[in-house]
Ligand SMILES: Nc1ncnc2c1ncn2[C@@H]1O[C@H](COP(=O)(O)OP(=O)(O)OP(=O)(O)O)[C@@H](O)[C@H]1O
Ligand SMILES: O=c1[nH]c(=O)c2[nH+]cn([C@@H]3O[C@H](COP(=O)(O)O)[C@@H](O)[C@H]3O)c2[nH]1
Ligand SMILES: NC(=O)CC[C@H](N)C(=O)O
């Protein structure tokens with residue numbers, strides 16, 4: 188018997204078809220919070236092309252209007268699956284459109300809170316088991332003008348006579364409000380009623396179960412002699428992925444850490460020690476600092492820096508990979524990547540192209556010439572699930588909770604030309620800042636913090652001497668998804684200590700400032 192290779196084949200899965208709502212991914216999050224596995228696919232997904240059968244289907248909201256030409260529609264085969272279906276907002280309008288076309292533009296839009304009442308006589312509807320009168324979050328301009336054929340009303344709100352509808356015979360529901368946002372007070376219970384009570388999904392999505400199935404899956408994919416390479420940075424994602432690979436295939440996995448000369452203070456040595464001695468990962472550190480710094484000489488444009496680092500990184504990785512000779516005499520077949528679920532969601536979303544703000548370095552550029560097959564063990568996981576997984580696999584707590592660190596490293600935190608001297612200044616200032624944050628017990632509260640080195644000089648006075656040196660900008664942010672972020676509010680005394688230490692201990696710095704810009708309009712990194 189061949190073993191399953193898709194996570195959806197192993198866990199009972201709720202399929203969320205995404206019509207492009209900003210909240211679609213939250214549906215997945217909420218379901219997983221009560222241990223039901225859910226996956227999101229674009230609304231255009233052909234059901235016949237799925238390798239697994241969903242336990243239930245949710246049609247998400249979306250910015251379109253079902254009655255306009257060019258709006259997305261669901262594959263009708265979804266109704267032949269015989270599984271329960273829940274339409275949310277656009278998803279409900281889609282159900283109504285298919286069953287009678289009774290959808291149009293409302294006289295007024297409805298954004299924000301509304302009160303929903305379950306109709307008399309419908310108290311036993313399983314979607315609302317234990318819930319009768321509750322506050323919801325609405326976000327729509329279109330509404331149902333009629334009850335679709337074969338449906339009845341389950342709940343109403345002031346502005347929506349069809350706040351919830353259900354099919355008379357089949358397990359199909361539509362709701363106009365968004366149960367996935369926290370502003371809908373009983374939203375999670377409604378989703379749980381749907382997934383657990385109605386769809387009968389097992390609540391077995393735990394990281395403990397995931398480890399076992401994922402290791403099995405990797406072994407099946409790689410086979411008994413196959414070998415895998417992977418770029419590992421010492422960040423949480425690549426470390427957790429590398430640890431899973433090691434558990435699955437031992438030293439047939441080759442991890443490569445590239446020292447690009449713009450890593451944090453003592454980074455490579457620490458990562459090497461933790462990963463090899465601590466976690467048994469077969470890791471090779473490649474010292475390419477001089478090569479990177481050589482290529483960055485004279486470059487000040489942020490995008491150029493990013494591209495140079497990205498390309499050089501690939502060059503080195505390929506060179507090292509070619510030198511690795513698998514024991515079975517064949518060739519390396521697979522490349523490990525630490526892709527997370529948010530990246531996957533971003534690439535499947537039913538949305539138009541968004542503008543490039545900055546080029547994030549990535550290892551994906553390797554694929555064309557290397558013909559390596561990708562292994563992405565974390566592609567179904569959110570960051571907090573990766574952290575849980577890391578803790579369970581015995582990865583040190585400090586590593587699991589590390590702030591993210593960008594591939595182009597300190598190079599995009601040095602404004603202007605990147606030289607060994609500038610790296611030294613930025614690195615030492617950063618080290619002091621992080622050290623003080625940890626000492627104050629704030630590290631976990633802050634999502635990311637670092638020091639940037641500005642290419643301006645300022646006059647100072649130290650020990651009666653005039654100084655004329657550079658400026659360090661401290662950045663600390665709070666965020667959940669790094670798409671938006673707010674700056675962290677420190678106590679004045681804390682900033683005072685950090686500033687004093689940096690000016691006193693780091694040669695070349697005369698002044699320290701604190702960045703109080705949110706994202707947007709700024710970004711997290713300075714370049
Ligand atoms: N210096 C490096 N050496 C080898 N691989 C690297 C290096 N820097 C980045 N990478 C690769 O680029 C990928 C993306 O980097 P990214 O910073 O997003 O993830 P991470 O470092 O694993 O985790 P985190 O987001 O917590 O920093 C990494 O998973 C790793 O494969
Ligand atoms: O691996 C990475 N390669 C990159 O090229 C890169 N650029 C930014 N970042 C990280 O992404 C998050 C958002 O940063 P920005 O607001 O600056 O885009 C923050 O966490 C940044 O540190 C990167 N990570
Ligand atoms: N959030 C939604 O799904 C909105 C659906 C639809 N476009 C409306 O405005 O009614």
Ligand SMILES: [Mg+2]
Pocket residue numbers: 420422591592593594
């Ligand atoms: Mg990183």
